[in-house]
Amino acid sequence: MQKVYLDNNATTLVDPKVKEAMDPFFTQIYGNPNSLHDFGTEPHPYMRLAFDRMYKAIDAPDSSDILITSCATESNNMVLKGVYFDILRHGKRPQIIISPVEHPCVTNTARFLSELGVEVIQLPLNSDGIVDGQILKKYIDPNKTALVSIMWANNETGLIFPVKELARIAHDNGALFHTDAVQAIGKIPVDVRDADVDFLTFSAHKFHGPKGIGGIYIREGLRLTPLLHGGEQMGGKRAGTVNVPSLIGMGYAMELAAENLEFEQTEVKRLRDKLEDSIASIPDTMVIGKRELRTPNTILVSVKGVEGESMIWDLNKKGVAASTGSACASESLEPNPTFVAIGFDSELAHTGIRLSLSRFTTEQEIDYTIDVFKESVERLRKISSSY
């Protein structure tokens, strides 16, 4: 049976070139980079190259820091908890602002901080399903807000948030600005200097790098209390022996992601649009979010009368991997906030199917998926009590 992987917003395959680049660092160049001997210094030039590639990929000035973490969850925890230790807990600026569609590693960390007395504001979305400058201006408090944390692109819808504008508003009000760019890197241009953000989170496995490694950009001159205390690695700002093979892999994967941006915006987008148009031609389906506001690889579609988990069950039976953010298996039956913001009927809250492509997705795979998708909708609508 053919297998088609269309869940690239969950994770991606490691680019074979990346895997090859990592390979020597398991059995040949394996020294601890903090050791004094040759084994220890041997990986240094390769690590330097990896950092050069990452700094270049997001246009980070050499004077800024990109700390290596274990994942985006760690990076986001470090920003929110670091800002708690440095600012929030002192009470002069006790408030943080987030969007209602952040990843759980932001929302749950914010909830934890609220138990410690931090005031957490969750912004509403506009009718496009994003946070715009108007909304942030309305809620930000020049005397209270310490940090605004808003994602660059949303994992479920692919909707892109205007981070440059949001960062400017945060700064105008004396607040710091953090963005979780996990879903943006490799899909759309990410430039920390142009966007003028203070902190930016990323994760290698979302752009064809290995799992278990991520990073955080910190603007020059900003202090951030570490999450992990220990040795002197990375200037004591993030202790723990650096995961050298994964760092090498992440650096290369990030360079390839930047090089492939053009391809992403043209070829991946072309295939995505083809799939999206075919699905949209099925009666009573609706794609969430304006196409021009979304990352070029993502489709979130509502299929009337078909529950999301049933749909991914059927797709999976035919080898197509997709996901549903609205599974009845999820903890809560509350509808996705983006659905609500866009003005969707609550009836459709459990019908969301997410398909996310990558630069490895082929046209043949898309053609196969189009057929499978139509068959599955037809079968499930026959069973459905509401179609």
Add this chain to the structure above:
Amino acid sequence: MGKNDLIGGALWEQYSDKVSARMDDPKYRGEITEAQAEAMGAKLIVADWGAEACGDAVRLYWAVEKGTNKILDARFKSFGCGTAIASSDVMAEMCIGKTVDEAVAITNIDVEHSLRDKDDIPAIPPQKMHCSVMAYDVIKKAASLYKGVDMASFEEEEIVCECARVSLRTIRDVIRINDLKTVEEITNYTKAGAFCKSCIKPGGHEKRKYYLVDILHDVRKEMEKEKMAEATETKDFKSMTVVQRLKKIESVLEAEIKPILAQDGGSLEVVDIKDEDGKTIVYINYLGACQGCPGAQTGTLMAIQQFLHEKVDESIIVEPV
């Protein structure tokens, strides 16, 4: 938690083969038309339960034989996940051949059991158990339509946990009898809250009328009150705390003595109590007509002390201040 819980997300691996097979090819999907029911000499019943907005909706068709009340055929349609579809399919199958009254006795637990591959291994993971509840509810709806009665008439008790069908009364009894202190203990004793977990506390999968945390809190509070009352009832006066002794004395004064004093326009209040050489000295302050009444220092005082000796304890000495 433990080793088996460290890799999450294996939801579908926990479905039995029967669940998968029914999901892939539900035998009783579809509908029964008026004409088909007519041809069978049956009455057509179409019952809807749930709503798409809640994530699950099911429609049940019955062809019920007139006179015998026997369900000759059943079909379903469902908007829901795999377990909802599989449960509905089994439920429809189980209805066929039963009378309406017999069908009402089918529970979600029966449905889940008949989906098992092996008797001792659940057919679906705990968080999916609530999907089978739909199958149970829609039967009651169909029966109520057929009989022209209210659905509530089939439910004898207030159900707190739909998945495990545990009633409010059972949960309250179990807490009392076994002196349970945590929700986990309630779950271990009754299975309530072991499945979709909605009934444990607000904010879960579904909104509920009752939550285990609240029931536990209320019952514990009741038990605590009863225990306190009982303690004060039976406890020996000398081993009571000062506050308990004060309350005890005041309750006797209130019930027995103040009404008598009030007949003459007088009253009293306890100012303090003090322990001295095994005696409890109760300092009182006369109020109203008792103030300045000569008897208050002699006969009345003796009578009050006597009363307290009889009703409370021999060690009491009453001193006016």
